[in-house]
Amino acid sequence: MRFLSGGLDSSIIAAIAARAADWPLKTFSVGTAESPDLVAARSVAQHIGSDHHELTFTAADLVKILPEVIYHLESADVDLVRSALPTQFATTLARRHVKAILTGEGADELFAGYAYHHTYAGKPRSLADELTRSLGAMHNVNLQRVDRITMAQGLEARTPFLDRDLIEVAQSIPASLKMKVTGAGAQETTEKWILRKACEVLLPAELVWRKKAQFDEGSGTVDVIDEALSRLAGISKPVDRKAEGKLYEQLLREQYKELGFIMENAGKWMASRVPA
Helix, strand or coil: EEEEECCCHHHHHHHHHHHHCCCEEEEEEEEEEHHHHHHHHHHHHHHCEEEEEEEEEEEEEHHHHHHHHHHHHCCCCHHHHHHHHHHHHHHHHCHHHHHHHHCCHHHHHHCCHHHHCCCCCCCCCHHHHHHHHHHHHHHHHHHHHHHHHHHHCCEEECHHHCHHHHHHHHHHHCHHHHCEECHHHCCCCEECHHHHHCCCCCCCCHCCCCCCCCCCCCCCCHHHHHHHHHHHCCCCCCCCCCHHHHHHHHHCCCCCCCCHHHHHHCCCCCCCCCCC
């Protein structure tokens, strides 16, 4: 049983799980109609022969679930809330069929999968330090999102990439093989290069080497969230990031009396280190 975004991490876990299962693996994907994640996930599901399920959502659906998501996150952090919205829909879909799910959290921190990691190309020591730092902070950000949103609906999320033995192996791999310079003059870099190479036998090349998109981008959440926020704010123009944060905090204030305690302990995205 697997969340399947169509990205590299979820596709690898799904492909391995499908090989190990004695029955068709159930996979779940969410997004706006015909969003990149939905299209890619269908290709992966067809390739591995999974029992695939989809759920599409609209701006109106985002408006409806936003207060609930913020309540369970206990946070008004913009990036955290945005990434939690598609997780909420994926959990709703999966919970109709299963009680436990596999997720791909940890791969980006172990193998250099975020966009900002490209700035560390050619600086393997600095990249290795940053990966270790971000891995150690996962409990307060990404893992908070996954744990809180899934458990709110009674779904247990498990993270194979964060198996201790796999972490040990990943941490021993040179950082230069994770964010690899693949073009002349350091003009082109490929994130998670070693992970892609190790798993390219599992999936078609176009899926293995697909450009990464964040969950909220690939699922189409970014495309409809402006409309949803404008509806909540009662205005016709898009809501800027500062106003978005204030809106989330307002929704949080409406649901908690002890807001000061909540805000002091809520997880927040932290700025990455500047490359040395």
